[in-house]
Amino acid sequence: MKRQILISAAPHETRVAILEDNVLVELMLDRPDAQRMVGDIYLGRVEGVLPGIQAAFVNIGTDKAAFLHVSDLADEDPEASEEEKGVKRYPPIQTLIRKGEDILVQVTKEPIGTKGPRVTAQISLPGRYLVYMPRSEHIGVSRKIEDREERSRLRRLMRDVLKQEPGGVIVRTVGEDAKRKSLERELQGLMKTWKRIESRVAQHQAPAQIHKEAHLAAGIIRDLFSEKVDALIVDSREIFNEVRGYLEAVDPDLMRRVSLHEGAVTLFDKYEIEDEIRRSFERRVELPSGGHIVIESTEGLVAIDVNTGRYTGKKDPEKTILRTNLDAAREVARQLRLRDIGGIIVVDFIDMEDKANRDRVMQELRLHLSRDRARTKAFQISELGLVEMTRQRVRPSIYHTVTRPCPYCNGAGRIVTPITVVRRIERAVRRVAAAREEKRLVIRLHPEVALHVLEEEPNLLRRLESDLKVDIELRDDPLMRADEFRILAGPADVDVTSRYAVA
Numbered sequence: 001m002k003r004q005i006l007i008s009a010a011p012h013e014t015r016v017a018i019l020e021d022n023v024l025v026e027l028m029l030d031r032p033d034a035q036r037m038v039g040d041i042y043l044g045r046v047e048g049v050l051p052g053i054q055a056a057f058v059n060i061g062t063d064k065a066a067f068l069h070v071s072d073l074a075d076e077d078p079e080a081s082e083e084e085k086g087v088k089r090y091p092p093i094q095t096l097i098r099k100g101e102d103i104l105v106q107v108t109k110e111p112i113g114t115k116g117p118r119v120t121a122q123i124s125l126p127g128r129y130l131v132y133m134p135r136s137e138h139i140g141v142s143r144k145i146e147d148r149e150e151r152s153r154l155r156r157l158m159r160d161v162l163k164q165e166p167g168g169v170i171v172r173t174v175g176e177d178a179k180r181k182s183l184e185r186e187l188q189g190l191m192k193t194w195k196r197i198e199s200r201v202a203q204h205q206a207p208a209q210i211h212k213e214a215h216l217a218a219g220i221i222r223d224l225f226s227e228k229v230d231a232l233i234v235d236s237r238e239i240f241n242e243v244r245g246y247l248e249a250v251d252p253d254l255m256r257r258v259s260l261h262e263g264a265v266t267l268f269d270k271y272e273i274e275d276e277i278r279r280s281f282e283r284r285v286e287l288p289s290g291g292h293i294v295i296e297s298t299e300g301l302v303a304i305d306v307n308t309g310r311y312t313g314k315k316d317p318e319k320t321i322l323r324t325n326l327d328a329a330r331e332v333a334r335q336l337r338l339r340d341i342g343g344i345i346v347v348d349f350i351d352m353e354d355k356a357n358r359d360r361v362m363q364e365l366r367l368h369l370s371r372d373r374a375r376t377k378a379f380q381i382s383e384l385g386l387v388e389m390t391r392q393r394v395r396p397s398i399y400h401t402v403t404r405p406c407p408y409c410n411g412a413g414r415i416v417t418p419i420t421v422v423r424r425i426e427r428a429v430r431r432v433a434a435a436r437e438e439k440r441l442v443i444r445l446h447p448e449v450a451l452h453v454l455e456e457e458p459n460l461l462r463r464l465e466s467d468l469k470v471d472i473e474l475r476d477d478p479l480m481r482a483d484e485f486r487i488l489a490g491p492a493d494v495d496v497t498s499r500y501a502v503a
Helices: 082-087 148-161 180-203 216-223 237-250 252-257 274-279 317-339 355-369 398-402 418-435 447-456 460-468
Strands: 003-010 013-020 023-030 041-050 055-059 066-069 102-109 118-120 130-133 139-141 168-171 208-211 231-234 258-260 284-286 292-297 302-307 343-348 376-378 386-391 440-445 471-476 485-489
Touching: 003 216, 003 237, 013 216, 023 216, 023 274, 023 317, 023 398, 066 102, 130 180, 139 148, 148 168, 148 180, 180 208, 216 237, 231 237, 231 252, 237 252, 237 258, 252 258, 292 317, 302 317, 317 343, 317 355, 317 398, 355 376, 355 386, 418 440, 418 447, 418 460, 418 485, 447 471, 460 471
Parallel strands: 003 231, 066 118, 139 168, 231 258, 302 343, 440 471
Antiparallel strands: 003 013, 013 023, 041 055, 041 102, 041 208, 055 066, 102 118, 130 168, 284 292, 292 302, 343 386, 376 386, 440 485
């Protein structure tokens, strides 16, 4: 598979795009107004301990207190799965931490919605080959390194290297086949970083930021750029020089895969991904077969619906459905990565009668989910054709980062129809006439609603004037919203809408 990383930097925004076989699969943004916090280390102060939920709230200087669960406080295997963590019994949190106590924590999940950040007391410092854990004695190897002999070699090597040193490590995927000298050199650098952090803790009072994680571009180069990536292309001379300096120290052979984009055509336009980014905010996604999926977000979960659309196949309906579902399985996995959707996800595949076909769709979904850097878990297709799954969420999705709720529809995505607005106007006018002795009313409304009155209900004003004994004048106002109107009363045209207009 061909993999490319594109980094486009501007004064107020850095964007990183990851392409697989020339298809956009991941997009990351770094903006001053959406500061990335994951990996940052803070000296916090415990604001409250809640034994009932085995958690504490820690003030780290953010708008909302950070959430610290007992599982992120007690020493444990950092490679344990969520299921293993759920089974383990922890001591009461009040025996481990007290209100008012200062504690060093690291952000593992950014604030999302009404929730503050999530933090852990199990500090980890990532390098290219290793993750150093100064407060642990665990020595682990990435699960993506599958060769048993190599896993054993790395474990023995790191056990020997750490023999006289404090802390634990996890060898990252890039560390496969790494030489002892490279691993030792990086470990020494991470240990020096930890000593600087400890010295800064002594110099600060809680709450305070002690250590800032690498910025987006640097983190991508450290974590993702390896022999498995065919090309890294940047459009910033500053970042290009930064990449060159870093690679010369850790892996000079990779420099031949790095290039600087220059020219009138922007980097993202050259690779034709701006339109793909725009489409990633739409509800509907077309499939190669002619079907489509619809992605809807709710407060508790994300629902994805699969439809055959205009694709009707030829003769066998089961084959038509299978092909649509296979296309959807691939696209769902891609959209989850591209939009950075996390939490609980429910996919409504089209019902299939053949169990072998259902298994094939699940196999396709899991195959493409395996390429995701975020942890995912998908359950078998239910009798209703639903797949329940979870995806690790560490920050708000791209959609929520670059959008805000519509101030007109309150985030519903829909507004009332012109005929509904007219009925509201009619009710409001009757209330005004009943409560006030008015001889004349002026109604300001959107041109679309005014046109509906003139074309569809031309007798409405005459009927209201006759019933209420009041003159009514319509004034169309293109600056008003389509679901909005104003009622002006008296010689001074006093706005009385708020007192008499209800749904």
